[in-house]
Amino acid sequence: xxxxxxxxSDLPASLSTADFSPDGTTLITASLGGILAExxxxxxxxRRVLLDPKGIEDENPRLVAVRDGREVEAPFELRRLSExxxxxxxxxxxxxxDGKRFAVGAANGTVVxxxxxxxxxxxxxxxxxCDVVALDVxxxxxxxxxxxxxxxGTTFKVWKIQEDPPDxxxxxxxxxxxx
Numbered sequence: 001x002x003x004x005x006x007x008x009s010d011l012p013a014s015l016s017t018a019d020f021s022p023d024g025t026t027l028i029t030a031s032l033g034g035i036l037a038e039x040x041x042x043x044x045x046x047r048r049v050l051l052d053p054k055g056i057e058d059e060n061p062r063l064v065a066v067r068d069g070r071e072v073e074a075p076f077e078l079r080r081l082s083e084x085x086x087x088x089x090x091x092x093x094x095x096x097x098d099g100k101r102f103a104v105g106a107a108n109g110t111v112v113x114x115x116x117x118x119x120x121x122x123x124x125x126x127x128x129x130c131d132v133v134a135l136d137v138x139x140x141x142x143x144x145x146x147x148x149x150x151x152x153g154t155t156f157k158v159w160k161i162q163e164d165p166p167d168x169x170x171x172x173x174x175x176x177x178x179x
Contacts, residue, residue, distance in 0.1 A: 015030075015031050016031055017091060030090030030093045032091075034051065034088055035053070051082050051085070053086060082114075082124060084110045085124075091105055091133045092135045093135070097139045100115065101113055101141055102137075104135075107132075110124060110132070111125060111144070113144070125168055127148070128157070130150060134146065145158050152175075155174070156174045156175075157172070157173040159171060
């Protein structure tokens with residue numbers, strides 16, 4: 001039986017990070033080439049490409065906002081929230097403990113938080129000057145920790161996340177996590 005060969009252009013460039021959903025059914029992968037993909041663990045099938053440096057996503061993610069605890073279509077915007085990391089190497093990805101959100105960190109210092117069910121992009125901001133190599137989301141999704149490779153700069157930050165109304169604020173940081 002001949003195996004179908006995946007075209008070279010469809011292969012992710014240098015996988016840099018991956019994280020399983022808490023229920024173990026989904027894997028999110030990110031690459032140095034800027035590809036963010038979602039995989040079905042049971043079948044090994046790629047479900048969709050969420051971000052691609054060339055703009056070749058499997059579907060257009062929704063832009064959403066949270067109002068009164070419900071997700072609604074975001075006000076008109078000219079570009080996706082994740083556009084700020086398009087073309088940058090993706091260095092870190094992490095699901096929230098409840099599996100409802102996942103965050104992605106890029107080499108250009110940006111972080112984007114997605115809704116894991118709807119694929120809606122909820123937040124995007126410049127967390128560091130460069131290389132967000134570590135992420136973690138707290139139980140309850142109220143806090144997000146980021147770590148970066150900023151020589152002589154802030155290497156560790158904790159962010160307070162408020163979903164309704166949407167807001168991200170730095171809670172504290174430290175520059176002693178070098179090495």
